[in-house]
Amino acid sequence: MRRVFGVLAVFLLLSSVVYAADHDAFTITVQVQYMDVTLRNADETGDYTTWPLDMRAEGEVITQTTGSGGDHIFVDNNCNCVVDFSGYQVTTTPAPCGYGTPTLWTAGTSAGDNIFKLELGKGTQDAEPAAADWQTITASASPGDVYLSGVAVGEDHHLYTRFTVPTSVSDGCVHQIDVTIVATP
Amino acid sequence: MLVLASSLYADGDAFNITVSVPMVGFECQTIEGAPYRDWRISAFVWDTVAMKPPDFVLFVNGSNIPVSILASVEDVTEDTSVTRWTPSVVQGIERFVLQLTTTYILLPPDFSDYIVLLGEPVEVVDFFEVGSSVYLVFRFLAPGRTSPGTVHRLSVTLIVTAS
Numbered sequence: 001m002r003r004v005f006g007v008l009a010v011f012l013l014l015s016s017v018v019y020a021a022d023h024d025a026f027t028i029t030v031q032v033q034y035m036d037v038t039l040r041n042a043d044e045t046g047d048y049t050t051w052p053l054d055m056r057a058e059g060e061v062i063t064q065t066t067g068s069g070g071d072h073i074f075v076d077n078n079c080n081c082v083v084d085f086s087g088y089q090v091t092t093t094p095a096p097c098g099y100g101t102p103t104l105w106t107a108g109t110s111a112g113d114n115i116f117k118l119e120l121g122k123g124t125q126d127a128e129p130a131a132a133d134w135q136t137i138t139a140s141a142s143p144g145d146v147y148l149s150g151v152a153v154g155e156d157h158h159l160y161t162r163f164t165v166p167t168s169v170s171d172g173c174v175h176q177i178d179v180t181i182v183a184t185p
Numbered sequence: 186m187l188v189l190a191s192s193l194y195a196d197g198d199a200f201n202i203t204v205s206v207p208m209v210g211f212e213c214q215t216i217e218g219a220p221y222r223d224w225r226i227s228a229f230v231w232d233t234v235a236m237k238p239p240d241f242v243l244f245v246n247g248s249n250i251p252v253s254i255l256a257s258v259e260d261v262t263e264d265t266s267v268t269r270w271t272p273s274v275v276q277g278i279e280r281f282v283l284q285l286t287t288t289y290i291l292l293p294p295d296f297s298d299y300i301v302l303l304g305e306p307v308e309v310v311d312f313f314e315v316g317s318s319v320y321l322v323f324r325f326l327a328p329g330r331t332s333p334g335t336v337h338r339l340s341v342t343l344i345v346t347a348s
Contacts, residue, residue, distance in 0.1 A: 051202045056202075100210065169206045171208060174204070177201060181198055181199070
């Protein structure tokens with residue numbers, strides 16, 4: 001009888017080995033590079049939309065002004081990775097306005113006949129960019145010309161625009177230059 | 186694959202710059218709106234001939250800023266055998282007077298107020314609004330003595346500058 005129990009005990013032991021299970025786990029963590037850039041007014045609020053220059057003389061150079069009440073731009077950087085900031089411009093021929101022949105303005109490295117010069121540069125709220133920090137913008141498609149590289153996660157900056165009016169023009173119409181600021185990883 | 190896809194992603198925001206440049210321009214038209222060619226007159230010595238409505242010069246300001254109008258006159262007769270007349274404030278030998286006044290209506294002005302045009306530009310209108318127009322009316326005082334039968338060609342130059 002003791003022998004019978006002994007065999008049975010061995011059998012049960014073997015059974016438990018066969019049906020036993022174990023587990024371990026791992027997790028996948030992933031974060032997607034997220035780009036989010038908003039242009040705000042110099043006081044770091046609102047939405048920056050237009051820099052109205054009104055009427056200017058041929059060849060005149062205009063720079064956005066400093067201070068929280070100035071007309072420069074605050075770039076609100078909500079990207080979660082290191083990025084480069086660049087800019088490009090798009091212009092169109094104005095509709096006939098009765099003053100000369102509407103002619104397309106283009107961006108150049110220097111102002112000329114129906115050619116304007118557009119520059120972007122990082123400054124501070126109370127100071128314009130240093131001379132070496134201005135970048136001429138001639139690109140007309142994204143991402144454009146880089147004016148600031150390797151910007152840390154979430155690091156905002158104050159952006160200044162410098163505009164040189166064409167040295168001669170063919171019309172007296174209002175011209176609009178659309179400038180887009182782009183962040184790329 | 187996810188990393189590659191996100192690397193191509195970029196975000197941007199935009200603003201625009203609006204600007205215009207002063208543009209100065211004008212046209213001289215007939216009262217019907219055609220380009221003004223000339224004012225043909227015949228005169229004897231000492232004659233005074235003033236423009237009448239069909240001959241008025243319609244000055245149309247094509248500038249996008251207010252302007253001033255200056256004017257001058259000179260004898261540009263091409264025949265070198267003809268003694269050229271000199272613009273003057275009073276009539277005289279080989280000297281003529283050309284007076285200019287402005288009006289907004291098609292009625293002969295009384296020339297109570299006028300400018301005498303000379304060889305150097307003089308200001309006719311000191312402030313002229315954008316998009317406005319005015320009639321220029323001339324009065325010609327012929328020289329007191331000159332070679333008979335000669336045809337003179339007088340050229341009036343208008344200069345428009347930012348006011």
